[in-house]
Amino acid sequence: MKALVLSGGAGTRLRPITHTSAKQPVPVANKPVLFYGLEAIAEAGVVDVGIIVGDTADEIREAVGDGSQFGLRVTYIRQHAPLGLAHAVLIAREFLGEDDFVMYLGDNFIVGGITPLVEEFRSERPDAQILLTHVPNPTCFGVAELDAEGKVVALEEKPEFPKSDLALVGVFLFGPAVHEAVRAIGPSDRGELEISHAVQWLIDRERDVRSTIISGYWKDTGNVTDMLEVNRSVLERIEPAIEGTVTDDCEIIGRVRIEAGAEVRGSRIVGPVVIGAGTVIKDAYIGPFTAVAEGCLIEDCEIEYSIVLSGASLTGARRVEASLIGRHVTVTPAPRNRAAHRLVLGDHSQAQISA
Structure with missing residues (x-):
């Protein structure tokens, strides 16, 4: 089994920090958020990791190196533009070969790691396994619809009227069938190849797509509020x-x-x-x-x-x-300005000035 880690996004929600650096090396409790994902992958027994990089490739390379500090073998795969998660799978075809793989979004944080999920996938070997969690604001995420038996029947990307509160977590497990799916789909309205569309393609063809609802802590650290919340969560255990x-x-x-x-x-x-x-x-x-x-x-x-x-x-x-x-x-403190009122008042004016 291999891993595909996505670190090529522009990080627009973390600007202005990401105007000058990548979002994945931004530290949580003084350790880059990307490192938590790489450590989770290593703990799950996966060694060969492809990292999708974009304009901030040099910074990611400097931080991660060859992966040996995590016990990993890292291959860097350049994505010329952030064209979607399914596009990342498409350009990583040569690296992935016919192996099963876990796809991990480099700015996601999951308490407890992914070892049980990887072990279950290795044992059962479905075509795809997605992670879901209940969220209060499903319109901001990819959302899954399950039938009465808990089987995935549909996925929607940031729907206006979501059919559930189950959001896609940024970790996916795939068998080789996903390669046919990412080749078959077209760009979404926002011009990206959506991984949710690729999974839906598998569902529509009655391939074995499973889901796991996680109850533990998960955050997408794409904005400052969530970054501070993850920092709080990690610091509680130092x-x-x-x-x-x-x-x-x-x-x-x-x-x-x-x-x-x-x-x-x-x-x-x-x-x-x-x-x-x-x-x-x-x-x-x-x-x-x-x-x-x-x-x-x-x-x-x-x-x-x-x-x-x-x-x-x-x-x-x-x-x-x-x-x-x-x-x-x-x-530093701003310089203190001398308190004064400057007035230009016409005849017979009345003015009230705060003391």
């Missing part, structure tokens, strides 16, 4: 460790990991929090569910429920919360 320097005038409460080379002086940190190597925290408050990457400076300010990327500096910024701060960003 192991506390103080490997950096913490002075006696500091207060450390709860699950806090301070990596080697970090310095904390005159500050209060309330976990769960992770502080990256080489970061300096001075006269500051770091509140729950905050991840500060390596080489940052946080001084004379408060920050909570946020992600701060490498090399960023926040000084005198009072309180920051629910924020995603990019690499090498500088945040």
Whole structure:
């Protein structure tokens, strides 16, 4: 069995962060979100991985390398434009051959991994197996319709009037029959080859398409809100460790990991929090569910429920919360303007001015 990991999207929902970098290496709890997926694939016993890359290929290559850090063998497959998930399968045909494969969206996060799903697929070997989860906003996702026996009968991509609240999760398992399906379908209204259309093609031809409804935690980290939520979820399970320097005038409460080379002086940190190597925290408050990457400076300010990327500096910024701060960003107080009112009033005017 092989794996196909999609890391070629433009990441428009994470802009402006993704104007200058790929979304998959953006860290969650100081580890790139892409790495969680690669680790899950390795834990499932899959070794050969094809990674679909686009304009940010160099950044993905630099982060992942040859895959040996995960126990994987990685092949990079260039997609000249984000033309849909089924298009990714189409261009990976030579790499995939006739092997079964798991397709994993590189910006998705699933607690508990995929090992049981892969083992079940290897044992049963249907033509396709999709993962579903109940969501409150199904119009934002691909949606599955099941019959009374729980069999998949139809899929719709972001329907205006969804027939269920079961959304497609960004992990699919396929046998070689999917290659015929992706060749047979045409582009959708948005100009992409949709994987939901390929699966529907298999359903219409009465191929063996199965579904699994997952009850565990799943998130598509495509926007800032979901990225912060995944960060919160991961930080809740971190192991506390103080490997950096913490002075006696500091207060450390709860699950806090301070990596080697970090310095904390005159500050209060309330976990769960992770502080990256080489970061300096001075006269500051770091509140729950905050991840500060390596080489940052946080001084004379408060920050909570946020992600701060490498090399960023926040000084005198009072309180920051629910924020995603990019690499090498500088945040400082705005200069104070002299309070004054400038008026041009005609004859017999009446004006009320706040004190």
